Amino acid sequence: MRSTILESDIQKVVSLARDGKRLDNRQLDEMREIKIETGMSENAEGSTIVTLGNTKVIAGLKIEIGTPYPDNQDEGSISIGAENLPLAHPDYESGRPDDDEVEVARVVDRAIRESKAIDFKSLCIIKGEKVWVGYLDFYALNGDGNMFDAGSIAALVTFNNAKMPKLDAENRIIMHEYDGKLKLSRKPLLTTFVKVGGKILLDPTYLEEKAAEARFSVGTTEDGFISAMQKGVGGSFNKEEVSYMIDLAFKNSDKIRKQILKI
Amino acid sequence: MKQETMIDYKKDKKRIDGRKMDESRPLKIEVGVIPNANGSAYLEWGQNKVYAAVYGPREALPKHSADPLKTVIKVEYRMTSFSVPQRKRPGPNRRDQEISKVLGEALTKAVFVEQFPNTEIGVYVEVIDSNAGSRVACLTAASCALADAGIPMRDLVSAIGVGKAFGELVVDLDKAEEDAPDAVDIPIGILPNSEEIVLLQLDGLLTDKEWEIVSKLGINACKKVYEVQKEALKRKFDLSEAMEKKDSKNVSKENISKENIDKKNVEKKEVKSVKKKVKK
Numbered sequence: 001m002r003s004t005i006l007e008s009d010i011q012k013v014v015s016l017a018r019d020g021k022r023l024d025n026r027q028l029d030e031m032r033e034i035k036i037e038t039g040m041s042e043n044a045e046g047s048t049i050v051t052l053g054n055t056k057v058i059a060g061l062k063i064e065i066g067t068p069y070p071d072n073q074d075e076g077s078i079s080i081g082a083e084n085l086p087l088a089h090p091d092y093e094s095g096r097p098d099d100d101e102v103e104v105a106r107v108v109d110r111a112i113r114e115s116k117a118i119d120f121k122s123l124c125i126i127k128g129e130k131v132w133v134g135y136l137d138f139y140a141l142n143g144d145g146n147m148f149d150a151g152s153i154a155a156l157v158t159f160n161n162a163k164m165p166k167l168d169a170e171n172r173i174i175m176h177e178y179d180g181k182l183k184l185s186r187k188p189l190l191t192t193f194v195k196v197g198g199k200i201l202l203d204p205t206y207l208e209e210k211a212a213e214a215r216f217s218v219g220t221t222e223d224g225f226i227s228a229m230q231k232g233v234g235g236s237f238n239k240e241e242v243s244y245m246i247d248l249a250f251k252n253s254d255k256i257r258k259q260i261l262k263i
Numbered sequence: 264m265k266q267e268t269m270i271d272y273k274k275d276k277k278r279i280d281g282r283k284m285d286e287s288r289p290l291k292i293e294v295g296v297i298p299n300a301n302g303s304a305y306l307e308w309g310q311n312k313v314y315a316a317v318y319g320p321r322e323a324l325p326k327h328s329a330d331p332l333k334t335v336i337k338v339e340y341r342m343t344s345f346s347v348p349q350r351k352r353p354g355p356n357r358r359d360q361e362i363s364k365v366l367g368e369a370l371t372k373a374v375f376v377e378q379f380p381n382t383e384i385g386v387y388v389e390v391i392d393s394n395a396g397s398r399v400a401c402l403t404a405a406s407c408a409l410a411d412a413g414i415p416m417r418d419l420v421s422a423i424g425v426g427k428a429f430g431e432l433v434v435d436l437d438k439a440e441e442d443a444p445d446a447v448d449i450p451i452g453i454l455p456n457s458e459e460i461v462l463l464q465l466d467g468l469l470t471d472k473e474w475e476i477v478s479k480l481g482i483n484a485c486k487k488v489y490e491v492q493k494e495a496l497k498r499k500f501d502l503s504e505a506m507e508k509k510d511s512k513n514v515s516k517e518n519i520s521k522e523n524i525d526k527k528n529v530e531k532k533e534v535k536s537v538k539k540k541v542k543k
Contacts, residue, residue: 088297
């Protein structure tokens with residue numbers, strides 16, 4: 001395992017946080033700047049690059065024909081994967097997805113899936129035989145913390161712009177031809193916090209994540225629902241802290257939604 | 264597909280996408296695109312889009328992979344799952360492994376590897392969209408990233424795919440040409456100044472006479488690639504040099520210690536932090 005993070009840097013982040021400050025001069029409840037680009041992969045049904053400060057993530061969606069699960073004969077599905085490419089940070093290593101990659105992929109998945117944003121029944125082609133399966137994979141291109149929110153933004157924008165493949169008379173995909181767009185009835189977004197030096201920090205950098213006692217992500221929708229929560233790392237939050245974070249998540253995600261989806 | 268088998272390049276004098284036989288697809292390179300890396304490049308070549316990042320020279324891990332006489336160049340060629348028409352399963356397959364190996368070997372000749380014994384240079388290339396020729400795109404991008412990292416090199420490596428399709432010898436085959444019934448695909452990479460060949464593979468059937476012609480086409484095409492690479496590197500370093508001169512007047516030092524960062528990168532960071540302060 002490589003680690004380029006020094007204990008002295010972590011101590012610095014902790015002592016700054018105690019005074020309500022951050023290394024990059026942000027407010028504790030301030031998100032880094034977000035930039036969005038879309039459609040870079042012509043082979044994908046949707047693709048997005050999200051830049052969140054120095055964190056850069058690319059997401060791409062392939063929509064394919066699969067067989068339904070035995071207990072949901074008339075439902076399609078989605079599958080989300082995450083990879084911290086060794087290209088993106090000196091500490092990242094290649095190989096099978098590690099615990100962090102599996103967790104971030106599952107939390108991003110949960111926020112979208114549980115919001116019922118995608119109607120899985122509408123992804124049915126032939127009951128019991130053929131359904132649409134959306135494979136969304138996101139990759140770090142430059143890692144500087146908060147893969148949760150960067151991945152969640154990338155996934156939302158990608159699903160929101162996704163083209164549906166066209167089918168021929170025998171229900172086979174016609175390559176590079178499309179038939180309308182994927183329908184997304186809600187726009188769920190994750191918002192992630194860490195606790196450093198007893199303070200709550202929105203949108204942690206890589207170094208702040210390393211200094212974190214605890215981490216919390218919450219998925220929120222534009223119509224006031226919470227669709228996912230995940231607490232991580234060894235420490236704890238009290239009930240007031242959780243309420244504060246949920247409240248801030250609703251406000252913050254509303255702002256981001258306006259920016260990234262122009263709604 | 265049926266239509267394509269009717270195509271005869273000899274008669275048509277033009278390729279499916281309208282290119283001339285020795286014309287390659289548009290190539291664009293930008294270096295210094297991944298802030299965490301010691302060197303990096305983004306390359307667009309027709310529909311192909313790839314990122315390359317270089318980390319090192321750094322401690323070789325696992326330790327037994329270290330060579331006491333030279334640095335080990337570890338290339339990882341990967342494709343994102345959505346970079347191909349049919350989704351690719353995540354994780355390396357045998358093709359990725361082979362390409363990684365030959366790309367590493369091609370780059371080894373270009374780098375003064377004996378200057379950094381017991382270390383490794385990690386070279387990571389990721390394909391985000393593809394349409395035939397992704398390995399030569401990656402090799403071209405990787406050598407720019409190595410140069411961007413300031414690693415001492417004999418020369419850049421410039422690469423291109425050449426071969427045969429629909430009866431003609433062509434430069435920079437696209438997917439439709441790679442799928443031609445008589446397709447021959449020859450990825451070739453050279454050190455452009457000495458014309459030494461460092462990457463050479465061939466898939467298909469070719470006569471020795473055809474090879475004589477097509478290898479010349481390849482070397483000439485590589486030299487055009489080299490010009491684009493040089494331009495990309497110049498663009499970055501001219502610009503940053505000018506900016507550094509401007510900013511260095513009011514440099515105040517910020518002490519964020521970090522391991523594994525060479526002097527050049529530390530300087531870059533300082534320039535950045537100064538710029539931020541100036542804005543505020």
